[in-house]
Amino acid sequence: MPVIDPSNPIVVLTGAGISKESGLETFRDADGIWSKVRIEDVATPEAFVRDPARVHAFYNARRQGLLNANVQPNPAHVALARLERDWPGGVLIVTQNIDDLHERAGSANLIHMHGELLKSRCEECGDITECRHDLSIALKCLSCGRDGGLRPHVVWFGEMPLSMDEIEQALARAGLFMSIGTSGNVYPAAGFVEVVRHYGRGHSVELNLEPSVGATSFAETRYGPAGDVVPAYVDELLSAV
Numbered sequence: 001m002p003v004i005d006p007s008n009p010i011v012v013l014t015g016a017g018i019s020k021e022s023g024l025e026t027f028r029d030a031d032g033i034w035s036k037v038r039i040e041d042v043a044t045p046e047a048f049v050r051d052p053a054r055v056h057a058f059y060n061a062r063r064q065g066l067l068n069a070n071v072q073p074n075p076a077h078v079a080l081a082r083l084e085r086d087w088p089g090g091v092l093i094v095t096q097n098i099d100d101l102h103e104r105a106g107s108a109n110l111i112h113m114h115g116e117l118l119k120s121r122c123e124e125c126g127d128i129t130e131c132r133h134d135l136s137i138a139l140k141c142l143s144c145g146r147d148g149g150l151r152p153h154v155v156w157f158g159e160m161p162l163s164m165d166e167i168e169q170a171l172a173r174a175g176l177f178m179s180i181g182t183s184g185n186v187y188p189a190a191g192f193v194e195v196v197r198h199y200g201r202g203h204s205v206e207l208n209l210e211p212s213v214g215a216t217s218f219a220e221t222r223y224g225p226a227g228d229v230v231p232a233y234v235d236e237l238l239s240a241v
């Protein structure tokens with residue numbers, strides 16, 4: 001690892017791999033979510049129009065799984081919260097994950113670019129509210145009173161991820177870009193490392209179980225379970241502060 005100036009901001013991209021050791025499934029591992037259900041059937045706006053009950057059942061099951069008491073932040077989430085607390089230049093986590101494990105570990109400067117499983121959104125009035133219960137088309141929106149429009153506040157394929165302008169500005173200023181637990185298959189997140197390279201300011205490191213699709217784009221790579229590799233990397237970063 002080159003010496004990173006502690007006055008420089010850090011941007012961290014996380015994917016499903018950082019939550020695996022907390023007991024949540026990834027998408028593209030052999031036993032992953034997309035090996036059991038098709039994206040086209042549960043994670044597109046067209047699927048929601050075609051069969052809303054099936055889409056709600058998919059997300060209701062994942063929401064109940066996330067709320068299981070056994071699902072807790074792991075040492076990787078905790079290490080990133082420590083980095084945010086102790087790094088002078090500031091840390092922004094951009095997560096593709098829709099779980100709340102970063103928040104529960106103590107991270108505050110956080111963008112859920114693909115939305116949040118524990119929030120619902122009304123397609124009629126746009127109201128976004130906390131949601132820890134099953135959703136269905138029978139439920140009425142508490143804001144506008146209409147039924148049929150409540151959906152998970154989640155970005156589906158073909159929908160624009162959230163806060164992209166803010167993310168791009170952060171990538172341009174980053175002195176360090178860390179990519180953790182993501183296979184590099186889904187855009188625009190998979191292109192973030194190229195954005196950092198384009199601006200030429202930041203060192204880039206991939207911390208993953210195995211090389212991602214975009215592994216060769218990173219200046220540095222370290223492989224192993226996030227719960228081991230991330231705390232070790234954070235310790236090295238903070239040793240220079």
Ligand code: BV8
Pocket residue numbers: 014015016017018020021026027028029032043096097098114154155156157158159160161180181182183184185186187188207208209210211212224225226227
């Ligand atoms: C959009 C929410 C445009 C739902 C998700 C080029 C440019 C732009 C778009 C595209 C493009 N090419 C194709 C597209 C379209 C599409 C796309 O990228 N398709 C792919 C499949 C080719 N992108 C989109 O549709 C995006 N929207 O571009 O809009 C637009 C423009 C104008 C106007 C309107 C729209 C929207 C994408 C968001 C979709 N929603 N999630 C939900 O969660 O149900 S994406 C989905 O994949 C998940 O959310 C997940 O977060 C994301 C990425 O997956 P990963 O997190 O990487 O997980 P994965 O299983 O793949 O990998 C896990 C990794 O962890 C592995 O490498 C594994 O080895 C590692 N690992 C495992 N265990 C561990 C570990 N690592 C460390 N420790 C461990 N223990």
